[in-house]
Amino acid sequence: MPALITSYAPEYSSQELRLKIRRGEIKGSTSGLARTMQANLIVLPSRYAKDFRGLCMRNPVACPLLECLKPGDWESRLAENSDLRTDIPAYNVWKDGKLVSRRKSDIREEWTSDHVGFLIGCSYSFETALKDAGLEPMCSKKNLAVPMYITNIRLNPSGVFSGFYVVSMRSYKPCDIPRVREITGNYIKQHGEPIAWGWEEAARIGVARKIEMGLVDFGDVVEIPDDEIPVFWACGVTPQVAVQESRLKGVVMSHLPGSMFVTDLEPDDEESIML
Amino acid sequence: MPALITSYAPEYSSQELRLKIRRGEIKGSTSGLARTMQANLIVLPSRYAKDFRGLCMRNPVACPLLECLKPGDWESRLAENSDLRTDIPAYNVWKDGKLVSRRKSDIREEWTSDHVGFLIGCSYSFETALKDAGLEPMCSKKNLAVPMYITNIRLNPSGVFSGFYVVSMRSYKPCDIPRVREITGNYIKQHGEPIAWGWEEAARIGVARKIEMGLVDFGDVVEIPDDEIPVFWACGVTPQVAVQESRLKGVVMSHLPGSMFVTDLEPDDEESIML
Numbered sequence: 358m359p360a361l362i363t364s365y366a367p368e369y370s371s372q373e374l375r376l377k378i379r380r381g382e383i384k385g386s387t388s389g390l391a392r393t394m395q396a397n398l399i400v401l402p403s404r405y406a407k408d409f410r411g412l413c414m415r416n417p418v419a420c421p422l423l424e425c426l427k428p429g430d431w432e433s434r435l436a437e438n439s440d441l442r443t444d445i446p447a448y449n450v451w452k453d454g455k456l457v458s459r460r461k462s463d464i465r466e467e468w469t470s471d472h473v474g475f476l477i478g479c480s481y482s483f484e485t486a487l488k489d490a491g492l493e494p495m496c497s498k499k500n501l502a503v504p505m506y507i508t509n510i511r512l513n514p515s516g517v518f519s520g521f522y523v524v525s526m527r528s529y530k531p532c533d534i535p536r537v538r539e540i541t542g543n544y545i546k547q548h549g550e551p552i553a554w555g556w557e558e559a560a561r562i563g564v565a566r567k568i569e570m571g572l573v574d575f576g577d578v579v580e581i582p583d584d585e586i587p588v589f590w591a592c593g594v595t596p597q598v599a600v601q602e603s604r605l606k607g608v609v610m611s612h613l614p615g616s617m618f619v620t621d622l623e624p625d626d627e628e629s630i631m632l
Numbered sequence: 633m634p635a636l637i638t639s640y641a642p643e644y645s646s647q648e649l650r651l652k653i654r655r656g657e658i659k660g661s662t663s664g665l666a667r668t669m670q671a672n673l674i675v676l677p678s679r680y681a682k683d684f685r686g687l688c689m690r691n692p693v694a695c696p697l698l699e700c701l702k703p704g705d706w707e708s709r710l711a712e713n714s715d716l717r718t719d720i721p722a723y724n725v726w727k728d729g730k731l732v733s734r735r736k737s738d739i740r741e742e743w744t745s746d747h748v749g750f751l752i753g754c755s756y757s758f759e760t761a762l763k764d765a766g767l768e769p770m771c772s773k774k775n776l777a778v779p780m781y782i783t784n785i786r787l788n789p790s791g792v793f794s795g796f797y798v799v800s801m802r803s804y805k806p807c808d809i810p811r812v813r814e815i816t817g818n819y820i821k822q823h824g825e826p827i828a829w830g831w832e833e834a835a836r837i838g839v840a841r842k843i844e845m846g847l848v849d850f851g852d853v854v855e856i857p858d859d860e861i862p863v864f865w866a867c868g869v870t871p872q873v874a875v876q877e878s879r880l881k882g883v884v885m886s887h888l889p890g891s892m893f894v895t896d897l898e899p900d901d902e903e904s905i906m907l
Binding site: 415513516 | 681686689690692785789790791813817820821824825826827866881
């Protein structure tokens with residue numbers, strides 16, 4: 358694992374951050390690096406674009422679609438002078454369903470005129486709001502990546518795509534849940550309010566044992582204090598897992614979970630997202 | 633049960649149909665009555681409007697929001713000269729979570745300046761497309777209401793609202809499923825493609841035994857031929873059940889399942905729906 362850079366760095370604008378990432382000066386997690394909205398990236402051969410767009414539209418809590426680019430385009434409308442092929446710290450590349458390159462810093466060679474890029478909302482954006490309200494999650498306090506779990510909750514299928522919700526987990530005292538729901542509920546394009554909370558719900562969605570055994574599917578293991586319960590948000594890794602499971606033909610690319618694309622959008626700037 | 637009027641009546645425009653319904657000349661199911669888009673109605677006290685809008689946005693396959701009216705308004709933008717208080721064959725009215733009137737033909741007295749109306753897409757719209765493709769469902773051939781079942785699939789919660797998907801069921805030969813998925817997948821605001829199909833999936837979503845025992849939660853019982861399997865679409869009765877389960881304070885109204893609001897929109901006219 359590369360060292361996590363999680364210190365909050367408001368001295369850089371989102372554009373400066375992207376340039377630093379492009380130059381290789383920032384590696385690893387982008388958590389806490391920007392006050393602006395961060396995004397997950399999925400890049401697919403154009404023949405899968407319609408079905409994937411449908412997957413997002415039919416599962417907006419897990420796959421909140423921020424932008425769907427034109428085939429071959431790599432400059433995001435949500436980030437000035439951006440290049441989606443270089444402005445993320447690390448990428449994964451699959452060919453015919455098989456992971457062929459991990460943690461690549463640049464995908465300019467792989468991105469053809471037939472590739473369609475999708476940007477999907479990320480819960481990093483609401484973590485700042487939780488922190489501002491005195492509800493900073495443990496993972497953020499400890500400079501760890503948020504723990505993520507693959508659940509048994511199915512996505513609504515769309516064409517070739519199907520799969521299961523991936524959730525991120527943060528723990529809270531039961532008395533804080535209403536406030537946590539309210540704050541994150543405003544971030545509609547960033548997974549919104551939690552989809553489940555408490556140990557009973559953790560068992561129902563198929564992740565309780567994993568948590569008890571100190572396991573994660575993605576991210577870091579974070580202990581839950583005795584007076585807190587797990588709270589689960591839909592997570593932007595969901596479409597990445599769904600894409601992997603669908604064993605698509607051709608070259609598929611995505612960001613490395615945790616290393617996101619930094620946009621210019623304010624976290625609550627829902628209005629400027631037109632699809 | 634009132635007699636079902638299911639003969640296809642293209643001689644009437646959608647506006648004429650609404651007038652006939654308003655005058656009490658058409659009662660019961662509106663299935664097959666119009667080529668235009670039909671809609672489910674939910675009417676709530678304004679304090680619940682934000683959470684309910686969130687429920688729709690977070691569960692667009694089960695609750696595809698077509699229109700959210702201003703408090704007190706009862707004329708739909710989707711239907712010229714319409715009156716949502718009179719233009720549906722039958723309404724149900726709840727007070728403090730208790731059903732107080734069934735099959736009312738008119739809710740002008742109940743609809744106050746504090747009431748917010750929501751119109752939600754309906755699968756009747758894609759039935760015409762299935763029929764045109766030679767894939768008319770059995771219920772439609774037999775002039776029966778489509779069978780509907782409450783599943784164990786949870787909605788993404790939103791504020792005071794939570795609940796389970798309700799599905800409509802039509803049976804098809806396995807070889808026809810890809811075509812059925814493709815056709816209905818185009819009707820994004822009318823539940824789109826099925827969310828599950830086959831007996832194994834029926835068991836998973838908790839409805840197989842009900843079907844085998846000849847039971848339904850809503851609609852009519854329709855037999856499944858031996859060479860066909862059940863196919864399940866998310867259903868617009870979902871929000872109605874979620875609203876009932878939430879035991880809201882005050883007066884809540886909705887259409888009687890099966891008796892829908894007839895809009896002026898073409899079934900594939902997604903563009904004119906702006907929220």
